[in-house]
Amino acid sequence: MSAGVRLEGLRKSYGAVEVIRGVDLDIQPEEFVVFVGPSGCGKSTLLRMIAGLEEITGGDLFIGDRRMNDVDASRRGIAMVFQTYALYPHMNVRDNMGFSLKYAGMKRDEIRRQVDEAARILGLEKLMDRRPKDLSGGQRQRVAIGRAIVRHPEVFLFDEPLSNLDAELRVQMRIEIARLHSELRSTIVYVTHDQVEAMTLADKIVVLRDGRIEQTGTPLDLYDDPDNIFVAGFIGSPKMNFLPVEAQGGALTLTEHGGQTVPMPPVGRRLEDGETATLGIRPEHFRKEGEANLEVTVEIVENLGGETYVYARQGASDILTIATGGVRGVRQGDRMTARFSPSDALLFTPDGMRIR
Amino acid sequence: MAQTRLGRNENAAGWAFVMPALALIGLFMIYPILWSLWMSFQTGRGMNTTFGGFGNIQRLFADPIFLTALGNTLIFLAIQVPIMIMLALVFAVMLNNPRLKGRGLFRTAIFLPAVTSLVAYSILFKSIFSNEGLATQVVAFFGGPQIAWLAEPFWAKVVIILAITWRWTGYNMIFYLAALQNIDRSIYEAARIDGVPARAQFFRITIPMLKPVILFTTIISTIGTLQLFDEVQNITQGGPSNATLTLSQYIYNLTFRFMPSFGYAATVSYVIVVLVAVLSTVQFWVARDRR
Numbered sequence: 001m002s003a004g005v006r007l008e009g010l011r012k013s014y015g016a017v018e019v020i021r022g023v024d025l026d027i028q029p030e031e032f033v034v035f036v037g038p039s040g041c042g043k044s045t046l047l048r049m050i051a052g053l054e055e056i057t058g059g060d061l062f063i064g065d066r067r068m069n070d071v072d073a074s075r076r077g078i079a080m081v082f083q084t085y086a087l088y089p090h091m092n093v094r095d096n097m098g099f100s101l102k103y104a105g106m107k108r109d110e111i112r113r114q115v116d117e118a119a120r121i122l123g124l125e126k127l128m129d130r131r132p133k134d135l136s137g138g139q140r141q142r143v144a145i146g147r148a149i150v151r152h153p154e155v156f157l158f159d160e161p162l163s164n165l166d167a168e169l170r171v172q173m174r175i176e177i178a179r180l181h182s183e184l185r186s187t188i189v190y191v192t193h194d195q196v197e198a199m200t201l202a203d204k205i206v207v208l209r210d211g212r213i214e215q216t217g218t219p220l221d222l223y224d225d226p227d228n229i230f231v232a233g234f235i236g237s238p239k240m241n242f243l244p245v246e247a248q249g250g251a252l253t254l255t256e257h258g259g260q261t262v263p264m265p266p267v268g269r270r271l272e273d274g275e276t277a278t279l280g281i282r283p284e285h286f287r288k289e290g291e292a293n294l295e296v297t298v299e300i301v302e303n304l305g306g307e308t309y310v311y312a313r314q315g316a317s318d319i320l321t322i323a324t325g326g327v328r329g330v331r332q333g334d335r336m337t338a339r340f341s342p343s344d345a346l347l348f349t350p351d352g353m354r355i356r
Numbered sequence: 357m358a359q360t361r362l363g364r365n366e367n368a369a370g371w372a373f374v375m376p377a378l379a380l381i382g383l384f385m386i387y388p389i390l391w392s393l394w395m396s397f398q399t400g401r402g403m404n405t406t407f408g409g410f411g412n413i414q415r416l417f418a419d420p421i422f423l424t425a426l427g428n429t430l431i432f433l434a435i436q437v438p439i440m441i442m443l444a445l446v447f448a449v450m451l452n453n454p455r456l457k458g459r460g461l462f463r464t465a466i467f468l469p470a471v472t473s474l475v476a477y478s479i480l481f482k483s484i485f486s487n488e489g490l491a492t493q494v495v496a497f498f499g500g501p502q503i504a505w506l507a508e509p510f511w512a513k514v515v516i517i518l519a520i521t522w523r524w525t526g527y528n529m530i531f532y533l534a535a536l537q538n539i540d541r542s543i544y545e546a547a548r549i550d551g552v553p554a555r556a557q558f559f560r561i562t563i564p565m566l567k568p569v570i571l572f573t574t575i576i577s578t579i580g581t582l583q584l585f586d587e588v589q590n591i592t593q594g595g596p597s598n599a600t601l602t603l604s605q606y607i608y609n610l611t612f613r614f615m616p617s618f619g620y621a622a623t624v625s626y627v628i629v630v631l632v633a634v635l636s637t638v639q640f641w642v643a644r645d646r647r
């Protein structure tokens with residue numbers, strides 16, 4: 001059983017400081033929604049408002065069809081997994097998972113059954129008698145997830161659950177959470193500052209900045225078709241390159257790149273001569289072929305084996321990041337031509353809005 | 357391992373560094389402890405002592421004043437320590453609530469007694485519980501009976517318990533507060549979402565998590581109460597009719613008030629040592645990890 005969540009004009013202030021400034025969002029049942037954004041943008045606060053851990057200053061929150069603004073956290077049909085796991089340190093794994101069920105008035109046998117079932121799903125059977133301190137980070141996170149599963153919530157809330165894990169475990173747990181979602185078919189709201197987690201897990205990504213939604217969409221929507229320069233820069237790794245340009249006779253002059261000219265990307269409106277804009281081009285969109293080309297000097301080369309990132313600049317321009325695929329043999333100081341197809345590039349107005 | 361010349365030099369330097377401290381500790385701690393153990397087998401008055409074997413220990417069991425002092429001390433211990441620990445816990449949990457206004461003020465107010473001078477506060481308590489004192493007037497104001505606080509054995513004990521509780525609750529509370537502030541807040545948030553009632557959060561989460569600190573403060577308080585001296589000496593002088601006499605006070609009396617009986621006083625001191633050892637062991641055993 002899973003419910004949808006609806007946020008209507010949700011606001012939150014701490015004293016005079018407004019940290020959530022009117023958020024509207026519709027989350028479908030069984031949807032995996034990821035809140036992503038830079039640190040301090042209000043992701044956790046928004047999640048905690050859904051959980052009932054923070055009071056809602058303005059707007060309405062619905063879980064299923066019920067307005068939940070004033071409903072106690074324990075009655076919202078949600079379960080939450082915290083970044084620090086928040087396990088009870090003095091209880092073993094079994095008690096940690098079963099503790100809440102006791103207060104839900106469940107019979108002992110039934111608790112045992114539920115906990116065993118969750119342990120089976122998460123592969124925790126052999127650890128049931130251990131205390132949290134005798135578990136690895138990944139195992140602790142599994143127990144925390146197990147504690148959420150046994151309550152059969154309508155909505156799971158995750159607040160940066162993988163941030164305390166090392167890189168390898170993070171990938172492993174990410175896959176596990178994805179598997180869990182497809183197995184349980186529950187609604188999940190998941191907070192992270194890591195856009196890779198967002199891209200890989202989400203059905204729908206919500207990009208937040210300064211307490212507002214910048215854009216909502218599927219991972220590929222946001223990657224291919226960002227609404228503004230913030231989303232374009234936030235989604236995708238390494239970051240998109242932004243080049244200041246000026247329209248000149250139907251082409252773009254790169255003002256900081258020695259006045260080179262590149263063809264105009266296909267956009268719906270004509271730019272006036274002399275109009276300034278920002279050209280966005282992803283590192284991976286530099287190819288061997290393409291009508292547009294940039295002459296650059298290589299500054300740093302990062303060889304990852306399968307992928308090589310070249311950081312280059314032209315004169316005094318900002319550094320450009322170029323993904324060259326598996327190309328080897330590029331050295332510092334080399335001159336190279338970075339080509340791209342204008343149809344892959346995006347254009348933004350000086351105040352950061354997308355020109356479509 | 358073969359000692360090199362350098363190694364020997366380093367050893368010598370090391371010993372030279374710790375020697376002054378060791379000498380002082382030896383002179384003022386280890387020597388008196390051993391000497392008092394020897395003393396506890398001496399009988400006689402003043403400087404005039406002879407070896408008495410277990411005579412002093414036999415004397416303990418036949419000494420009505422010792423038995424009274426022991427009884428009083430154990431009563432103080434059994435009543436005051438649990439009350440104080442519970443109070444300190446409750447205060448700490450209340451002060452740890454981030455929504456409480458004026459936390460700093462309350463925290464200071466509750467801790468302040470622990471840093472006031474023993475004599476000053478004893479005199480204050482003495483005056484509050486005197487015949488015209490504040491406590492007497494308050495009781496009278498609410499239509500209560502006239503209580504001769506310091507003249508009745510029962511009430512004198514109550515006053516002493518109130519006094520030490522007043523002084524030491526804040527001290528213990530600080531330990532709990534420090535421990536509570538180290539608990540990850542999200543544990544309580546998880547409990548809240550899980551629908552664990554506040555009472556169960558206190559008894560099933562807070563108390564077990566504070567267990568090591570509770571054990572520590574209980575032992576410290578037990579030792580403190582077994583050595584209780586200043587308050588009784590200043591407020592009641594052990595009276596009325598030895599109703600508040602404690603072991604430490606009795607040791608003091610044996611040594612300085614009566615014709616000095618150093619040997620017997622040392623024996624009573626070792627009674628306190630044995631009590632501390634036994635009670636601490638019991639407390640460790642009760643608080644052991646049952647798994």
Ligand SMILES: Nc1ncnc2c1ncn2[C@@H]1O[C@H](COP(=O)(O)OP(=O)(O)O)[C@@H](O)[C@H]1O
Nearest residue numbers: 014017019037038039040041042043044045046
């Ligand atoms: N209890 C609080 N009092 C005042 N400001 C807060 C409080 N909690 C969070 N904030 C502020 O709200 C903003 C959003 O915080 P948070 O939701 O934790 O960000 P995120 O999880 O996106 O990193 C931050 O600027 C933070 O300083």
Ligand SMILES: [Mg+2]
Nearest residue numbers: 043044045160
């Ligand atoms: Mg956060």
